[in-house]
Amino acid sequence: MTLSTRRALGVMALMCLVSAPSASTVTASPLPSVTDQPILVIGASYANGKLPFDDDLQAPFGGLSVFSGSYLSEGDALVRKGSFVINEAQAGATTFDRPWCLDHVCLGVGWQGYATQLHKAAARVAIPSPVNPTQVLGYNASYVYISMANDCLHSGAAGVPQLASAPCSPAEVEAFVDRVISVGEDAMDLGLVPIFPRYPDYDDVDLATQGVATGLTWWVSEPQWNAISTAYETRIADELPGAILVDVWKGLETLPDGLHPTPKSAQKAAKRILDAIAEYEGH
8 A cells, every 4th residue: 555545544534524413423533634733743852852761760861852852853843843743762762672772781671662752653643533543543643754763773772681692793883774665554544644853964073072971882984874864764665665864964963962853953953844744745
């Protein structure tokens, strides 16, 4: 089933919900247009600067935020541009669920992977059947922005004690991209259009500064960064023809931490995302 077919079926189901009389005779509101629907956001620190907390307030790195909270993430920048946003991204996340790992040990707190984030975000915008509330008729969203992951970028992203980790092999890079493709396919199965960013240019980030600031055992090298970004962008274009790939980080400027975007760059990224949606919609 093509993405356009899935979206059409979802709209038909939602319109049935809007037009069908309910048992309580309450009249349903008109289905919001794409411009009034929230954009779902999943990903890591570029998308949301906050680390996850678990239920007893334990968290990786104590739950700190990027740049101690003086940070504008892509999700927040989209809000500043006038969009509704459902943001389930977690700073530090990878495409897979993983614990927080120090040099010799992994602890009992960590991050949710992209598939988990996607289904949490979708649940926020689900439209249930008035006859059977456990049945989802569709979603009040058309797009999900899938921000750049930490996979293969540093020792803390491996999901094993850092001293037992190593930079990703070519096979591990392909496995990472497999997970990205799978999340994109899951989004399409929900009737959503996935939007992916291209990687920033390696020269636009300063991972040496990040290495000093974070104390992680290793960070990706320039050849490895370029191999990851090439595999990621090529396979998304080839294997997810219904997805949108956007060069949101062109000319990236970073905060003093050397990695995360300045507010100006984040707002440029948000505009490029919205422009890509408008182009996709034919506006």
